[in-house]
Amino acid sequence: MSAELLNVFRKAHQDPEAWPIYIHGAPGRGKTCAMAVLWRNWPSPGWPRNPLWWDAASLVRAITACRRGEGGMADICGRLRSEEGILEEIAETTLLCLDDIGLRSPSDAAYDILHAVMTARRRNPTVITGNLSPVQLAKLYDDRIASRLAQGTVLELCGADRRLETTRILRINQ
Numbered sequence: 518m519s520a521e522l523l524n525v526f527r528k529a530h531q532d533p534e535a536w537p538i539y540i541h542g543a544p545g546r547g548k549t550c551a552m553a554v555l556w557r558n559w560p561s562p563g564w565p566r567n568p569l570w571w572d573a574a575s576l577v578r579a580i581t582a583c584r585r586g587e588g589g590m591a592d593i594c595g596r597l598r599s600e601e602g603i604l605e606e607i608a609e610t611t612l613l614c615l616d617d618i619g620l621r622s623p624s625d626a627a628y629d630i631l632h633a634v635m636t637a638r639r640r641n642p643t644v645i646t647g648n649l650s651p652v653q654l655a656k657l658y659d660d661r662i663a664s665r666l667a668q669g670t671v672l673e674l675c676g677a678d679r680r681l682e683t684t685r686i687l688r689i690n691q
Contacts, residue, residue: 525670526555529642537635537643537669541650545678548646552614555644559612568612573647574620576634577627579603584626608637618647619657628658635665643669 529535540548559568582591583600590599607613618631647654651671655663 522551522672523554525672526558529670533640535670536640537638537645537666538672539651539666539669540644540646540672540674541648542674543678544648545680546674546676547679548674549616551672551674552616552644552646556612556614567610568614569606569610570614570616571607572616573618573631576603576615577624577630580630581626604633604637607634608641611642613638613641613643615643615645618645619649619654620647623658628662631658631662635662640669 525535525538529538540551542548556568556570579591579593579598580600580603582593583589583598583603585591589601590597592598593603613634615634623631645666649657650673651663651667654666
């Protein structure tokens with residue numbers, strides 16, 4: 518990870534206005550890896566350690582399952598959970614990492630869930646990754662979602678696809 522990116526994360530620990538951090542870029546640019554570095558090194562001194570990591574599609578599936586479940590509950594990874602319980606955990610965690618938003622056109626439920634998450638987090642430490650720029654997210658979701666994501670720090674990771682650069686191709690003559 519670049520020193521520049523680490524510096525952004527360090528400054529964010531000191532500045533509530535830096536949150537949320539939205540990391541975007543084309544596939545393979547290191548967005549999830551960058552978020553994982555922050556996850557592994559959380560907390561900074563004086564912060565409790567209870568970061569929470571969700572893949573955006575898994576979060577939508579989990580809350581949708583709760584909405585369909587008997588009594589508003591669903592078995593999520595072996596635990597009986599409610600939508601309110603999941604959103605409360607998201608609101609109270611010291612760091613939320615939400616990976617890969619905007620991969621597909623959102624359903625109404627997916628939009629509602631992302632809006633609820635963004636509202637619950639406000640300026641609390643939150644890192645979100647996606648392939649789309651804030652302008653593209655505004656077209657996919659709407660201006661409110663894009664505005665909430667862009668109110669903190671927006672990072673665009675550029676460069677070559679790191680996965681393709683390290684792909685080993687075996688050529689076999691038969």
